[in-house]
Amino acid sequence: MCKFIDVVDFYIGMINALKSRKIGLLSPLEEICLKAGKDSFAYIDNRRDAKEKYGYDFWGIIKNQFEEKKQFIDWIKSRVNEKLLYSKSEQFPDFLFKVRKHQDKFICGSLLELKDSKGGSIASFNSTLPTKYKNLEEIDVINNKNLVSRIASLIDGDLASEKGYRTFERRCFYLVRTHAGRDDKVKISVVDGSFFETVPKDNLIYQMFLNILHAHLEQKTIRIPPDILNQIEKALSHVTDQTIIAASQVIEKASVRPRLRIMAEVHSEGNPHSNFYPEISERSVNLIIDASIYEKKLDEIISQKIPEIKKFTIHHKRNGDHVVFQYKF
């Protein structure tokens, strides 16, 4: 059983929805997700627009398990504030797939983040650095609240009460669209987080601060003895928690509270839609995964459902081979 069959099904669903013209390449990304994912989600961040704009009721399935709407409301009240049922929560991530169990282990439950951009580069990552894996506990820390894990647990039902549910490592995927407004140039890909995380996140943050320090020393031509510099580096290596970094700070006597936010721009080698990877062509819809999680049986699963999908490999300069499934429109 493929551990991220949820994402594979999502990819297939997206192409089917596009083929049947339920959606177009230029439709809002959110709508594309909803039509592609159907009822496979355990969390949707913008449940309000899903319902109002796209006629998708996130709670639909659970509601139907109750005889009357009132019973559902009574049940949900003690778990999630009624106001939040159809809100736009602005939490991380945009979508979370349901978990499944296979041979006594959790699988699926992947994260999906949306990145939509008018130009050719990927929209910046704001505050949440992209990674390969995240578990529910980390998601709660990032959000500074537990709304996402609470809702996901409700949808995942019995599985959520099993041991290890909150610490199960979930694969992160990114639904990336570039040239969002151009019918002739648009590209859409479901991209494995491995395409973006080539250096562990903690390492990245610490090196940022080191760089800042070094740049200043250079600018002011200050010399610091190597052993002291060594100690500073050691100390800085403890700076890893993005939520601490991002919090606004109270500085004595200051009437403003400065706020550091880490945003990340994608190098073109980390942008599968850049001219680094000409194989990812215009008007194509792709699934791009690290070769290490690729399994042969995927070929069959995918070609059985959509025979026109082609498979090839691209080479990421830093993270090696990635397998691409591609459908061209």
Next chain:
DNA sequence: AAGGTCCTGGGACCATAAGA
């Protein structure tokens, strides 16, 4: 030379949850 495109840095602004 003119026009297009990409990359980078920066800014405006909005929505929501939690706290007061």
Next chain:
DNA sequence: TCTTATGGTCCCAGGACCTT
């Protein structure tokens, strides 16, 4: 109910670089 803290999106300007 109002305010605050925080996460998030979108857009723009300028320069580098490429193409015609």
